[in-house]
Structures are given as structure tokens and as C-alpha cells.
Amino acid sequence: MRVKINKATGSIRKWIDSMAKGEFQPIIKVWSGPKGTRRHFFRGVKAGRNHHFLSDGEYRAGIYYESLPHIIDYFEQFPLWDIERAIKIANEMGGKYPQDSDGEAYIMSTDLLCREYDPIQRKVTQIARSYKPMDSLDFKSKHPISVHRTLFKLELERRYYEELGILYRLITDAHISKICAHNLKAHRESAKYKNQFIEHEERFLYEFVNLCLANESDEVKVNLEKLTSKLMLSYSDLYALFQWGIWTHQIPANLEVKINPYRPLILKQVA
Numbered sequence: 001m002r003v004k005i006n007k008a009t010g011s012i013r014k015w016i017d018s019m020a021k022g023e024f025q026p027i028i029k030v031w032s033g034p035k036g037t038r039r040h041f042f043r044g045v046k047a048g049r050n051h052h053f054l055s056d057g058e059y060r061a062g063i064y065y066e067s068l069p070h071i072i073d074y075f076e077q078f079p080l081w082d083i084e085r086a087i088k089i090a091n092e093m094g095g096k097y098p099q100d101s102d103g104e105a106y107i108m109s110t111d112l113l114c115r116e117y118d119p120i121q122r123k124v125t126q127i128a129r130s131y132k133p134m135d136s137l138d139f140k141s142k143h144p145i146s147v148h149r150t151l152f153k154l155e156l157e158r159r160y161y162e163e164l165g166i167l168y169r170l171i172t173d174a175h176i177s178k179i180c181a182h183n184l185k186a187h188r189e190s191a192k193y194k195n196q197f198i199e200h201e202e203r204f205l206y207e208f209v210n211l212c213l214a215n216e217s218d219e220v221k222v223n224l225e226k227l228t229s230k231l232m233l234s235y236s237d238l239y240a241l242f243q244w245g246i247w248t249h250q251i252p253a254n255l256e257v258k259i260n261p262y263r264p265l266i267l268k269q270v271a
Contacts, residue, residue, distance in 0.1 A: 026077030
């Protein structure tokens, strides 16, 4: 059956017009996503705009990738806007491109299209990332037809970006845990007012990490209090620097353990 693309083409044309004006709009927004799903709407620190995520897993991925120092920003719910290319790839794979009951093509989208700095190539690159919960790929928990369909769409997506010369990666619950995302979210607010303390960043990180290594049983709060007189900074400034160090991954904390200022900070094991 022939795939109708008139509606999809019209939507993509409007999306391209917005992009031409420098206004990115996700192709699917939180209020237009599937009913009965958990959705998240929050202000991005790096992008400086509101992000739309359609599941808890996408939200965790958004928090995690925003925190990584080499990530410049990202576009969520980014459409596979060359729909004719996408349909062609589906045909080459011997499968059916996603469409509604009237034969109208859906617009497929990628959860995150990241712009990031590659230190090896010394240039900004793009990497497309899609999130899927582990159980959606598990033949034991899902009907085989459902899993095969999910894998088909993921492979279509991968081939689409391969043709455009863009790397594609799959994200699952195994990559970003709930605890890791919680730790990062709890400390991201510091990024909004970093200019108030950033001049003390280098010295603080050096002194604080050394204190943690020398006093493994001391609470975070205790180590910060020790630095108030040494660095001549208020406790609130030091705590903001601590949050910044966690958020930017400069403090080598084990993010798989919930961070609490009234407990010792568990650092990563370095080989």
C-alpha cells in the first residue's frame, strides 16, 4: 500500500520554517504526546529553552546529557524530516513505514540530537540518541511482534542517520540509572548562577577532593565547613561550588550512590 505523505510534508514544512527563523520546536510536544504516558517539561540550562520529554527515561537522558561538559546542547523530539528518505529505507528493509489507519505517514523522531565537541577531531559533531526502556526490547516481557517492530524502527532510524553521516546511539535504562539522574537533577540549579562563584572553581575543586580523599568518613557538610576559613568563602558559596562540581562531573563522585550533604561523599574507584 502506498504511503500518503501530504499531512507529514505539511507539518515538516512548518517545522523547517521555524528552524529557518532560529526557533527550534520539537516535532512532538508534551501536550500532544500519547495519552496515559508520563511527560516532563523543563527549562534547559544549556539550550536556554523549554525541553519536551515524553517519558521518565527520556527525561533522565535529557538531564544526563545536558550535564556532560562536552555536550553543547541538544534538540529533543527531532524529526526524521526527510520523510521520503525514511520511507525509502523502510522499503529497502522490507518493512512497513509507520502510518495511521488512513495510510498517512507518521513523522518519526529521535529523542536527542546532540551537538557535542569532539576533542580528538577538535570540532563540533552531531550524535543522534534514542531512548528505549529495557523491557521494550525483551521478548520475555513483550509480544515478539512488538519487539520486532521496535527493533525495525530503531534500525530504520540508525540507517537514516548513517546516510546523513551522523552517528546513532541507543540509550537504555542500563546507561542512565534513576539514582544517577536524581543526583544530577538535585545539583543542576547551581549552573543558573555560576557567575557568582565560578572564579573560585579551580581552587575549591582541588581542596575539596583532597579533603574527601583524606577524610573518607567525614560528611560533605563537615568538609565544606572546613574550607570556609581556608578559602575565605561563605558556606552557601561553597555549597554552590560543590553542586557545580557534581553537575559538571568535575568532582569524581559515584553517581550511582545517592548524594547527601549529611553523609560522606563516595568517590569513584580509580583503577
